[in-house]
Amino acid sequence: APLTPELAITTGGSFGRLGPLTDLVVERLLVGDDVAAAKFGTSSPIDDPAREQQVLDQVRKQAVALGVAPDAAAAFFRDQITASKVVQRGLFARWTAHPDEAPTTRPDLGQIRTRLDRLTTELLGQLKATQDVRAQRVPCTVQLALATASAAVLQDLDALHRQALGTAVRSTCG
Numbered sequence: 001a002p003l004t005p006e007l008a009i010t011t012g013g014s015f016g017r018l019g020p021l022t023d024l025v026v027e028r029l030l031v032g033d034d035v036a037a038a039k040f041g042t043s044s045p046i047d048d049p050a051r052e053q054q055v056l057d058q059v060r061k062q063a064v065a066l067g068v069a070p071d072a073a074a075a076f077f078r079d080q081i082t083a084s085k086v087v088q089r090g091l092f093a094r095w096t097a098h099p100d101e102a103p104t105t106r107p108d109l110g111q112i113r114t115r116l117d118r119l120t121t122e123l124l125g126q127l128k129a130t131q132d133v134r135a136q137r138v139p140c141t142v143q144l145a146l147a148t149a150s151a152a153v154l155q156d157l158d159a160l161h162r163q164a165l166g167t168a169v170r171s172t173c174g
């Protein structure tokens with residue numbers, strides 16, 4: 001049944017100065033669900049080192065062009081990739097144990113990677129936009145806690161995706 005207007009929640013995005021960055025991180029994690037659906041029941045492994053290298057090369061190139069430190073950007077994206085694999089492994093385990101929960105259609109991995117490439121550009125834009133706050137250890141930690149806690153609630157993340165979010169943001173404050 002549709003929510004009554006009184007119960008509807010206006011989701012203006014996650015809170016604080018790191019809210020927009022965190023929303024993109026969550027969006028990328030949720031694309032991990034689609035990656036898992038593309039690979040589950042196929043011979044494509046979760047780990048694809050060649051594709052990871054391609055992602056990180058794109059990150060370094062775009063970071064330099066934007067004036068973001070390429071090593072820090074690459075470290076941030078290594079965490080995004082690790083977090084995506086946390087999601088994918090968790091979903092594979094869930095779908096193996098409960099085949100009735102497995103996806104019934106298989107999305108195209110090539111199209112999903114095009115989405116990931118667009119998210120790379122958007123995430124780098126937010127790394128650039130948040131350089132000031134991220135450089136200040138204590139304020140950054142406070143803003144990150146605010147953003148991740150609100151993201152988990154607003155986007156109704158389950159335990160697997162909350163765990164993956166923790167992995168994805170671990171180097172955000174340097």
Ligand SMILES: O=C(O)C(=O)C[C@]1(C(=O)O)C=C[C@@H](O)C=C1
Pocket residue numbers: 035046047048049051052055080081082084085113116
């Ligand atoms: O593109 C894939 O195949 C993915 O699984 C996504 C992704 C990523 O997060 O960018 C994660 C794991 C793979 O090793 C390569 C890339």
